[in-house]
Ligand SMILES: [Zn+2]
């Protein structure tokens with residue numbers, strides 16, 4: 001047990017972590033282009049917050065939360081998703097008093113007690129954004145455009161947007177009634193879970209994966225049939241903005257979210273794999289009643305979230321893996337204890353010039369050190385043996401050519417600095 005991690009969680013090791021860093025840098029860069037600012041909320045919150053925001057009838061709350069009592073007997077839950085904490089922070093820190101809308105993004109670990117499988121862990125990572133304080137359709141369109149932009153720039157192709165409107169508190173009740181009437185007429189054909197959903201949360205029947213339920217869902221009344229004028233206008237305007245920038249979308253009337261605070265726009269970005277399999281790589285939409293549900297003033301909001309483990313797996317499977325293991329530019333190879341001290345000082349001087357340096361700390365033979373320098377793919381290896389030490393110079397080996405030069409110690413930093421700039425320029429051209 002001591003040397004085994006709990007089931008369903010993962011270590012991200014050197015060699016893999018560079019992909020994560022590159023993805024995070026990409027996400028931050030894109031968000032800054034759209035002027036979203038990062039918010040970092042805590043890993044745990046009061047359990048109550050998730051009951052209100054994620055919803056008591058959701059799978060997450062019913063089965064998947066990591067909840068516990070702390071030593072002060074508070075009910076605490078490790079966050080299973082990012083939106084609730086952002087909304088709580090928005091209310092608590094009075095961000096609504098700042099300029100509207102607030103455009104916030106997050107990147108970080110989330111926790112769900114889920115069945116572990118490839119790309120799915122109990123501690124997993126999501127990034128996402130929340131735009132709070134605007135009900136303008138252009139904001140929905142910006143969030144969707146952002147998501148497509150982010151995935152496209154990673155090289156993903158065959159992306160499509162699934163789009164729907166889920167109505168609002170004015171038009172939703174009539175729709176839900178129509179839906180219950182429709183499914184009640186076909187109750188025998190529903191799976192057992194959906195028979196139960198019929199009276200608790202009928203909208204969720206629409207995203208059931210059972211074939212019988214799927215077939216029924218395809219024929220069910222759609223939200224658009226029941227949408228009020230306000231919701232219809234909003235939806236048309238969102239589509240108008242997407243058309244304007246050439247973002248392709250397909251209407252999908254089964255794309256709904258079973259909670260009251262979701263309003264109007266719902267979307268997913270879907271990717272078609274080479275195998276033909278379709279995966280949603282992010283999902284989001286508008287939630288004009290969520291801030292109010294969580295105890296704030298009535299405030300419109302829209303956002304999306306995406307899983308990072310799966311995104312990295314998809315990138316790799318498409319030959320689009322990002323992030324490279326970094327290598328030092330210089331390897332210092334001291335041959336004895338006295339030379340090791342000189343190398344140590346030299347390393348400090350080179351690092352002060354922003355040159356990445358590794359030096360031998362194992363007292364290895366010259367041959368072993370040269371092997372190490374090769375493995376690290378450095379540009380230069382600096383040998384300091386007894387001759388060099390006594391003569392006040394170092395032997396510098398340019399690894400690409402094998403050429404060796406003796407350089408006075410007091411000129412060494414400048415020499416390497418120039419050489420490395422030269423190498424870097426050559427690499428870039
Ligand atoms: Zn409506």
Ligand SMILES: [Zn+2]
Nearest residue numbers: 191194208213
């Ligand atoms: Zn079902």
